[in-house]
Amino acid sequence: MKRLIAIALLAASLGGCQAAKVISAASGFSVTQQQLDSAENFYDGTALVTLSTYANWPRCASGTKISVTNRCHDPAILKKLRNADNAVETAFIRVQNQITSGNSSGAVAAWDALQTALGAMNTIIAQNSLGGI
Amino acid sequence: MDAATILADVQLALTIGEAAYKLGMQAGPFLVEAYQIAFQQKVLTADERAEMQAKEAQMRAAIDAAISADDALDKS
Numbered sequence A: 001m002k003r004l005i006a007i008a009l010l011a012a013s014l015g016g017c018q019a020a021k022v023i024s025a026a027s028g029f030s031v032t033q034q035q036l037d038s039a040e041n042f043y044d045g046t047a048l049v050t051l052s053t054y055a056n057w058p059r060c061a062s063g064t065k066i067s068v069t070n071r072c073h074d075p076a077i078l079k080k081l082r083n084a085d086n087a088v089e090t091a092f093i094r095v096q097n098q099i100t101s102g103n104s105s106g107a108v109a110a111w112d113a114l115q116t117a118l119g120a121m122n123t124i125i126a127q128n129s130l131g132g133i
Numbered sequence B: 001m002d003a004a005t006i007l008a009d010v011q012l013a014l015t016i017g018e019a020a021y022k023l024g025m026q027a028g029p030f031l032v033e034a035y036q037i038a039f040q041q042k043v044l045t046a047d048e049r050a051e052m053q054a055k056e057a058q059m060r061a062a063i064d065a066a067i068s069a070d071d072a073l074d075k076s
Helices: A002-025 A033-056 A075-100 A104-127 B003-039 B046-075
Strands: none
Touching: A033 A075, A033 A104, A033 B003, A033 B046, A075 A104, A075 B046
């Protein structure tokens, strides 16, 4: 399941990065409400749902690790992931605010910050070897 | 391969399948929505956006509750 989390987060990040490249490459192009809504739904369906499922599993007993037959969460890792998710949530709100106020350049900058926040989450996954099951 | 090993493998497969099914049931609606917005020109209404954000808040509340429970256990 940890691998699933890693894949989901990786997919969310890669999807976002591709979108960011398009935005950066196209002169005068700005982030639209539809792009934001699609990205947020994609993030919810991959990262947030998986994180929520992970959190709902019981805490791993001392000295044990998550496995296919031992579905549990590591409190320290869960906290790190929630903090990273909090940064992503804030970044989504900033993009929304820029779109709402009609600030195209601000929306693109906020979108870039969103990619950074997603990247930070991926780093936590990699540092904790969550893809190793 | 003996019967006990086969049974254990089947039970493992069922466990994985169940987890994947439950995750898919939760993730599916979000991914369908993302696809429809991105590729079928669907536009979210204010109500639909509010509903999405309410679901996000619900999931984050569940995560925060688990973290609080962990913290309480660590302090006890």
